[in-house]
Amino acid sequence: MTLPAALRRDDRVAQAAKAKHRKRLSYAFYLLCVLIAMLSVVVLVVLLLSISVQGSSRLSTDLLTQSHSELRPAEAGMWPAIIGTLFICGVCALTALPLGIGTAVFLEEFKPRRSELRLLRKWIRLPSQTWNGIANGLFRALRWFHGFIQLNISNLAGVPSIVYGLLGLSLFVYMFNVFGQIKVNEADGWELFGVQHYYQVLSLERGQVVLIPMEEGDPPTKKITQPLAGVTTAGQPIEIQVWQPGTPKPTGAVERRQTVRKGATGGRYSRHAWYYFRLPFGRSFLAAGLTLSLVILPLVIISTQEALRAVPPSMREASLGLGATTWQTTREVCLPAAVPGIMTGSILSMGRAIGEAAPLLVILGAAIAKNSGPKHLMDDAVTMPVLIYNWAGRQQEVYQELAAAAIIVLLVVLLIMNSLAIYLRQRLRQK
Amino acid sequence: MVPTMDSASQQSASSPGPASRGETAAAAEGAEMPSTPCVEIADFNAWYGDFQAIHQLSLNIPNNKVTAFIGPSGCGKSTLLKWINRMNDVIPSARAQGHMVLKAISANSEFASPARATETDILAADTDVVSLRRRIGIVFQKPNPFPKSIYQNVAFGPHLHLNASRREMDELVEWALRKAALWDEVKDRLQQSALGLSGGQQQRLCIARAIAIGPEILLMDEPCSALDPASTSRIEDLIYELGKQYTIVIVTHNMQQASRVSDLTAFFYQGRLVESGATEQIFTKPKEKQTEDYVTGKFG
Numbered sequence: 001m002t003l004p005a006a007l008r009r010d011d012r013v014a015q016a017a018k019a020k021h022r023k024r025l026s027y028a029f030y031l032l033c034v035l036i037a038m039l040s041v042v043v044l045v046v047l048l049l050s051i052s053v054q055g056s057s058r059l060s061t062d063l064l065t066q067s068h069s070e071l072r073p074a075e076a077g078m079w080p081a082i083i084g085t086l087f088i089c090g091v092c093a094l095t096a097l098p099l100g101i102g103t104a105v106f107l108e109e110f111k112p113r114r115s116e117l118r119l120l121r122k123w124i125r126l127p128s129q130t131w132n133g134i135a136n137g138l139f140r141a142l143r144w145f146h147g148f149i150q151l152n153i154s155n156l157a158g159v160p161s162i163v164y165g166l167l168g169l170s171l172f173v174y175m176f177n178v179f180g181q182i183k184v185n186e187a188d189g190w191e192l193f194g195v196q197h198y199y200q201v202l203s204l205e206r207g208q209v210v211l212i213p214m215e216e217g218d219p220p221t222k223k224i225t226q227p228l229a230g231v232t233t234a235g236q237p238i239e240i241q242v243w244q245p246g247t248p249k250p251t252g253a254v255e256r257r258q259t260v261r262k263g264a265t266g267g268r269y270s271r272h273a274w275y276y277f278r279l280p281f282g283r284s285f286l287a288a289g290l291t292l293s294l295v296i297l298p299l300v301i302i303s304t305q306e307a308l309r310a311v312p313p314s315m316r317e318a319s320l321g322l323g324a325t326t327w328q329t330t331r332e333v334c335l336p337a338a339v340p341g342i343m344t345g346s347i348l349s350m351g352r353a354i355g356e357a358a359p360l361l362v363i364l365g366a367a368i369a370k371n372s373g374p375k376h377l378m379d380d381a382v383t384m385p386v387l388i389y390n391w392a393g394r395q396q397e398v399y400q401e402l403a404a405a406a407i408i409v410l411l412v413v414l415l416i417m418n419s420l421a422i423y424l425r426q427r428l429r430q431k
Numbered sequence: 432m433v434p435t436m437d438s439a440s441q442q443s444a445s446s447p448g449p450a451s452r453g454e455t456a457a458a459a460e461g462a463e464m465p466s467t468p469c470v471e472i473a474d475f476n477a478w479y480g481d482f483q484a485i486h487q488l489s490l491n492i493p494n495n496k497v498t499a500f501i502g503p504s505g506c507g508k509s510t511l512l513k514w515i516n517r518m519n520d521v522i523p524s525a526r527a528q529g530h531m532v533l534k535a536i537s538a539n540s541e542f543a544s545p546a547r548a549t550e551t552d553i554l555a556a557d558t559d560v561v562s563l564r565r566r567i568g569i570v571f572q573k574p575n576p577f578p579k580s581i582y583q584n585v586a587f588g589p590h591l592h593l594n595a596s597r598r599e600m601d602e603l604v605e606w607a608l609r610k611a612a613l614w615d616e617v618k619d620r621l622q623q624s625a626l627g628l629s630g631g632q633q634q635r636l637c638i639a640r641a642i643a644i645g646p647e648i649l650l651m652d653e654p655c656s657a658l659d660p661a662s663t664s665r666i667e668d669l670i671y672e673l674g675k676q677y678t679i680v681i682v683t684h685n686m687q688q689a690s691r692v693s694d695l696t697a698f699f700y701q702g703r704l705v706e707s708g709a710t711e712q713i714f715t716k717p718k719e720k721q722t723e724d725y726v727t728g729k730f731g
Contacts, residue, residue: 111523112523113520113521113523114520114523114524114525114526120556121556128528139523143523312575314571314573314575315575315577315578316521317518317521317571317575318571318575318576318577318637318640319577319587320518320521320564321516321518321564321568321569321571321641322564322565322568322587322588322591322640322641322644323561323562323563323564323565323588323591323592323644324561324587324588324591325561328591332587333577337578
């Protein structure tokens with residue numbers, strides 16, 4: 001048998017040229033790949049450089065300890081924003097992690113099984129053939145339901161966060177107005193506990209007020225015509241005196257502080273304990289945290305599922321073979337083995353939550369005047385991304401620098417969290 | 432070959448090697464299948480989805496004997512093994528029909544267990560799988576110790592089922608490790624990770640883990656197929672020793688192994704039981720042509 005023509009032909013020169021061409025092409029493609037990879041790195045480096053050049057002059061302890069100031073921007077800082085972000089992410093972690101890990105455990109460890117359907121057989125007396133048909137149908141339906149949840153979660157991961165913001169607005173802020181509408185300076189919804197309302201009346205001493213406890217159902221304002229019981233701002237009970245204009249004013253500072261002008265009107269003033277709770281949540285950091293937990297829930301679920309899938313099936317078999325229940329297997333074998341992956345996923349999800357601005361703008365608005373962290377559960381909060389958004393949108397040079405400095409702080413926080421995730425993963429893998 | 436012994440008493444005192452097991456069993460009982468079953472299987476069918484893996488199978492697994500399942504890949508022997516303690520429940524599409532009963536015969540009755548000495552319908556819908564698996568332990572093909580310490584591995588099962596004090600647990604762990612002929616090798620490093628052990632040691636640890644909950648039956652799914660010859664021979668010795676106290680069912684591809692360790696052998700082919708009987712008889716005087724072809728290496 002003769003060799004095929006292509007193998008017989010003696011064209012070494014042409015073949016060598018072809019080989020050379022192939023090598024060149026390969027090298028060219030390698031260069032192209034390097035270029036593309038460099039491009040993304042260069043963009044990042046330029047961004048970081050420009051931000052650090054712009055913001056480095058504003059990196060000071062003031063930035064970390066002071067609050068936003070309209071009048072003296074040179075001394076402005078982001079302390080309330082740091083605390084606000086911390087609180088919101090705390091709420092987010094406390095809700096999203098248990099829910100997400102629980103859902104992932106359900107989806108991965110509690111898949112529908114025919115053997116569980118067999119339990120129904122005890123109550124359903126049917127001929128074997130009919131039963132088999134029904135069991136098959138039920139099993140398929142359960143599996144379909146499982147797949148349906150899975151599909152939904154995968155899709156939810158791709159929903160823009162502003163959409164979650166709108167969902168959070170109607171779900172947590174307004175609660176579909178089921179508990180009444182939220183109005184400014186009026187009783188909001190159902191105030192369940194942790195709040196005391198007062199009428200606040202100016203006293204004769206400049207800058208001092210007296211408080212009169214307000215009862216349920218009282219009108220929003222009250223006109224003072226006769227002496228009555230009240231408290232000082234410090235909470236000390238006093239007898240409020242009434243001064244008739246035209247008569248001599250009391251002379252002592254203490255007396256003046258306890259006296260109001262006849263006919264003075266008191267407006268509503270509320271004092272909240274830290275555990276103040278009302279429905280709906282209104283524009284509170286609690287609502288913001290819950291909304292963010294919706295944003296990261298799919299990420300937590302998916303990363304936890306990945307971690308559980310990486311646990312070798314032989315571990316599950318070993319545990320089940322020793323007579324462990326599904327839950328015991330999950331708790332003693334699967335979850336411990338998946339902890340590094342779950343922690344990494346959770347920390348990365350939290351990083352996403354920290355940097356998220358759009359849903360927070362919807363829930364809390366763009367106001368940044370607040371000069372402290374949240375004082376009670378229903379208090380609003382400033383967050384780092386919203387502060388950066390506000391500062392970066394201003395004309396003055398100093399705010400531009402402040403925004404850049406705040407971005408550096410935010411990036412450092414994210415960097416610390418990501419490094420923590422990597423460190424924990426390595427540490428737990430070695431164990 | 433094991434050196435020939437002069438008398439029967441000497442033989443039992445010096446505990447003969449596995450090689451002579453099949454012969455002694457055959458000599459003692461002749462070529463008959465013993466009549467006291469531990470697990471009774473009749474008209475058993477099993478499916479994976481629409482594929483029928485086992486057809487109309489009937490077999491009695493005798494008490495306190497080593498039974499070997501042999502046959503080419505895909506013949507249904509592992510499927511049957513895993514149905515005996517319902518390990519197939521974890522496979523979503525697996526289902527089975529027929530008669531499979533765990534009898535109330537219990538030779539090693541010094542073990543106390545709530546479910547022991549009661550007859551259990553293994554395939555029944557309301558069978559408590561957890562207590563069933565406590566009575567029927569399983570050892571898998573690949574050693575699969577938990578990524579925990581050696582001690583925790585053995586204590587895992589007892590921790591699930593028993594109320595043991597710390598001292599009782601120490602005693603139990605030592606007992607199980609001694610039974611599995613592993614104690615001397617690991618007694619100084621009980622708190623170290625089980626993953627640091629060699630493959631053979633890991634498999635013996637898995638056996639210790641399985642017997643630590645006091646099962647009546649031990650199922651072994653090709654326990655030596657992932658091990659080197661030296662480890663294999665140690666495990667075979669162990670199976671031989673354990674066979675005196677436990678009912679053991681072993682699936683194997685290795686026919687020499689089956690002949691070395693088992694008292695009885697069942698040959699499967701394409702989801703059907705072709706022949707079962709005393710190991711000696713199956714390997715020397717098989718009744719069926721298919722069995723003969725398989726044990727002589729003509730196919731499979």
